[in-house]
Amino acid sequence: MDTNVQKRRENKKSLRVKVISLGNAEVGKSCIIKRYCEKRFVPKYLATIGIDYGVTKVQVRDREIKVNIFDMAGHPFFYEVRNEFYKDSQGVILVYDVGLRESFDALDSWLTEMKQEMGSQANMENIIFIVCANKVDLTKRRVVDESEGRLWAESRGFHYFETSAQSGEGINEMFQSFFSSITDMCENGGKRPTPEVSVGFTKEQADTIRRIRNSKDSWDMLGVKPGATREEVNKAYRKLAVLLHPDKCVAPGSEDAFKAVVNARTSLLKNIN
Ligand code: GTP
Ligand code: MG
Numbered sequence: 258m259d260t261n262v263q264k265r266r267e268n269k270k271s272l273r274v275k276v277i278s279l280g281n282a283e284v285g286k287s288c289i290i291k292r293y294c295e296k297r298f299v300p301k302y303l304a305t306i307g308i309d310y311g312v313t314k315v316q317v318r319d320r321e322i323k324v325n326i327f328d329m330a331g332h333p334f335f336y337e338v339r340n341e342f343y344k345d346s347q348g349v350i351l352v353y354d355v356g357l358r359e360s361f362d363a364l365d366s367w368l369t370e371m372k373q374e375m376g377s378q379a380n381m382e383n384i385i386f387i388v389c390a391n392k393v394d395l396t397k398r399r400v401v402d403e404s405e406g407r408l409w410a411e412s413r414g415f416h417y418f419e420t421s422a423q424s425g426e427g428i429n430e431m432f433q434s435f436f437s438s439i440t441d442m443c444e445n446g447g448k449r450p451t452p453e454v455s456v457g458f459t460k461e462q463a464d465t466i467r468r469i470r471n472s473k474d475s476w477d478m479l480g481v482k483p484g485a486t487r488e489e490v491n492k493a494y495r496k497l498a499v500l501l502h503p504d505k506c507v508a509p510g511s512e513d514a515f516k517a518v519v520n521a522r523t524s525l526l527k528n529i530n
Pocket of ligand 1: 280281282283284285286287288289299300301302303304305306329330331332391392393394395420421422423424
């Protein structure tokens with residue numbers, strides 16, 4: 258075969274991509290990457306200083322993908338070093354520790370930092386995001402459950418995986434899905450393909466479940482003022498019941514949210530004449 262034709266064919270099949278890892282310090286970003294690339298786990302914490310860079314080759318269908326991995330330091334101290342590296346990423350691994358709520362709450366601020374640093378280039382639509390709920394092996398200290406993490410991720414169109422760099426759970430599946438989605442995106446002209454099946458729930462449902470989880474008391478949960486009348490409580494309850502009824506809502510955590518709303522209404526009505 259003509260060597261030029263052969264070369265062109267090979268070029269079409271090989272792909273170079275850039276991925277970055279984000280999340281608070283000590284959540285396990287480096288260990289997740291190490292588990293995948295080196296098949297080992299290091300229990301001792303060695304903070305990443307600024308950035309760690311590595312290259313790995315993976316096979317997705319008939320394509321060879323050369324993946325450049327930029328493993329970011331999570332510590333705020335390294336902001337000046339890592340801010341250079343956000344640009345031109347095709348994929349982002351967002352990591353939190355299921356035993357540390359603040360690391361989950363911080364995911365929004367990681368997205369904000371990324372958007373800020375990418376400036377006018379910030380087209381977050383055409384980047385594949387994968388969320389790792391990490392350290393699931395430490396079941397006793399878990400404080401962020403699966404439905405909460407999944408809801409946060411899926412309501413933004415991100416993939417969600419439960420992982421443990423220690424046991425290896427979920428790591429290969431997560432990377433396979435990550436690289437295959439990035440390849441799909443590259444084959445789609447660099448645009449994130451619209452999912453064939455929608456997530457099956459609305460943003461209003463996702464936001465309501467989140468609000469219910471974070472409510473401070475039963476009044477707050479139903480979204481009425483303390484001292485509201487029986488009618489006001491019932492009206493608010495009916496609205497939420499229609500939105501979250503398990504027959505109608507498949508969002509992660511909807512069943513618990515629905516039960517919490519039923520209980521809140523019962524306890525409020527007991528004390529209203
Ligand atoms: P920075 O580089 O400072 O941003 O931290 P990092 O997110 O890269 O964390 P790293 O991977 O260095 O892991 C932090 C600590 O958590 C280390 O002591 C790891 O051994 C531990 N660790 C990481 N993943 C897991 C896990 O899945 N399970 C358990 N039990 N420990 C983990
Ligand atoms: Mg690290």
